[in-house]
Amino acid sequence: MLRITNLTKHYKGSNKGVTDISLTIEPGDIYAFIGHNGAGKTTTLKCVAGIHGFDKGEILINGTSIKENPLLCKQQFAYIPDNPDLYEYLTGIQYLNFIADIFEVPEKEREMRIEKYADAFEITASLGDLISSYSHGMKQKLAIISALVHAPKLLILDEPFVGLDPKAAVVLKEMMHEICESGGAIFFSTHVLDVAEKLCNKVAIIKDGVLIASGNMDEIVKQGESLESIFMEVACDDKTN
């Protein structure tokens, strides 16, 4: 589904970025991406989403290079950033319809999906209001619905649980499972290690732009340990040494 090979991206005039990141996401995977603030999670996700270019390496989505054929790749995934800055001058339904138009979703399907997800996140009644009147959590819910409206095979999410109320967080987790059961995959960053441990079958830990651990959750988190303890051990070794 997603293959990242030796991804290297550095910002001009700065040491920040990511170096030589490689990982593979298979259909059915829920892949957690964890690391400190500024470790390179968002940079990696933005490179995958085609928002940032990169210096070296390759990103393939279902075998298609994001560099060579970004349009075909973008038709297959949806991306939600950590801070959902949406078009505040549109109403919620106008925004969803706009996204559906871009992905050329047939009318019946878009109506059905929007109704289903908006009801699940309990924001149907607010869809006629301007996005500028939405709270952070409502914007996050709308961004999630917009990501699901074209039924993507791959979901790339940056901190998707931030701002969601407990019920919405449960709904999102259910949806993530639903997507994976139908052959899709999810790659998401999070700081909530408990959620990552319970929800994901794979995990990658990034530190200072370098991947320091990745693989199946049960291989990385051995019995009697927790993702938190592993993370503290491998990602914070500078402080403990």
Add this chain to the structure above:
Amino acid sequence: MIRQIKYLTELQLKNLYGLNVFKYTKDKKVKQKTIGLGVAMLFVVLMMAAYIGMAAYGYIMIGMAEVLPAYLIMLSSLVILFFTVFKAGSVIFQQNAYDILCSLPVSQTAIVVSRFIRMYVENLFLTVIVMLPGIMVYGVMVKPGISFYLIGCVVTIFIPLIPITIATFLGALVTAIASRMKHKSLVSATLMILLVVGIMLGTSSLSTMEDQFSIDMLQNLSKVVLAVIEKIYPPAIWFGTAMVSGDFLMCFASIAGGLVAFMVTIALVSAKFHEICRSLYSTTAKHNYRMEHLKKTSVLGALYKRELKRYFSSSIYVTNTIVGPVLAVVYSGAVFGIGLDKVQKALGLPIDVKGVVPFLLAVIFSVMTTTCTSVSMEGKEWWIVKSLPVRTKELLDSKLLWGLSLAAPFYIISEILLIWALKPDFMELLWLVFVPLICILFSNVFGLTINLKMPVFNWESEVNVVKQSASSMIGGLGGCAIVLVCMLLVLFVPASYTNVFKFIISLILAGVTFYLYRKNNTVNLQELG
């Protein structure tokens, strides 16, 4: 209070022209861009200073030395008024950090004063550019006493105060009225346009009163010009007279008058500050939507509709970009109503524009197209387009289409009025229809090209993009300047070659437009922002 004003003003000034970002950024590209913009601005400043210096020299040479200070003061004040009235409301009531400021122990007067000072600093710079060369030329040629320089310096510092106060009062009034309406941006933009057109028509009608003094003009030109300046902007006469005659009392009386007007405006705006901000930024949510049928649109159609909604959501974007088309209709209407000769006289044009009306119309249409800032207006939401399967061509076409759609009704009305009024022959009709059309296409594509070269996405306020960005200056005025140069070239060509020359210029502009359009569509959106 003074400390609060000091801290808030520092904050405002740090944000001005991206100086703080320039100081601390590690991105060499950002630094290079800022330096490039600084060099370009310095070039413009030097050109302006040279022009003012030469104009001052000309005034003195024809025996109008005593008029010069008043003329320069009026000129700088009108420029300040014209440019500030558009943005005063947006700057004073800017939404950025409003919530944070409200939670801090700072008075609303301090907030208003700090934002006023920010506008003052920007305009003081402009005043110095206008006044300094004039004072220097006057000093060298007339050799006045020391009081001229002393009063000149003091006056220069206080010149921006009155026009900014007037602009702030008008801007705040428009914002206050709009804040009570449902479609705030649209109402604000409409009122602002009416205001600006009113100011322009008012000043041009006052300046045409010189006809009444045609006999006097031959005898005493200075008195006539002073009389016109007094009608347009009386404080210019007070300050100017104080400078020429060394009248300190008149100087301080004028300054005191300006300060009182300023303080009264600050008091009025401060009293209503929170009320206006709350009305502006509070959004009503009906919370009563029920799922209904959703209509499918093409990708280009969806992007176009989004452009339309983006446009009308921002009053400063509307006012800044619709001025050209509105003035084109006003100009055509005036030609239709009172005739080309009278309009030419009212505008004070030193040339016979009969042969270049199509170009003159094109110049007016080419000022500040929507496209010169439409990419930057994506702002923090730029990630959406970048992550969607949208071709560069589709996105840019939607922006171009909106720019052209906006100009279209104004173009059609202007054409009907001008054709009716001028009754052109076949060739004239051809130029009247096609020259503005090609120039509108050119200026929109040119604006988009410049914005793609100099996009700004990380802005705090729309004012930063629409009024202060390099793209709005170069893209918004550059296209207009190129069309103006074409018009001047046509003017200097012998009459027998005019048609051929117009054809060649139209062909070149059309060719450049097509080339830029093709080139723009190859831009990699990923590399922007």
